[in-house]
Amino acid sequence: MDTHPESDAAAAAVRHARFGKLPERIQFHQMIEEETAGPNGGAANAYNPEGSWNHFSCLALDLGL
Structure with a gap:
């Protein structure tokens, strides 16, 4: 295959x-952001075992078994 340095340089200039x-590369410390918890201390997202039953579906209950 015949290559021409002039055409390669022209193509590089066009690119x-x-x-x-x-x-520029982004440093790792620029990618992270730290925030403090809200006034409840993050209790809004806490696990609630009594209220978690409605987040799952049960095939037996759906079929009425």
């Missing part, structure tokens, strides 16, 4: 003009 350069 660079179209796409530019890659964005």
Whole structure:
């Protein structure tokens, strides 16, 4: 296969003009965000065993068995 350095350089220039350069890398400490718990101390998302029964379906109950 015959390659031409001039056409490769021209194609690279066209790609660079179209796409530019890659964005800068994001550091790990910039990706995380820490927040304090709300006024209830996160109790809004706490596990409630008495109220959790309605989040699951039971095939036996659906069939009336």
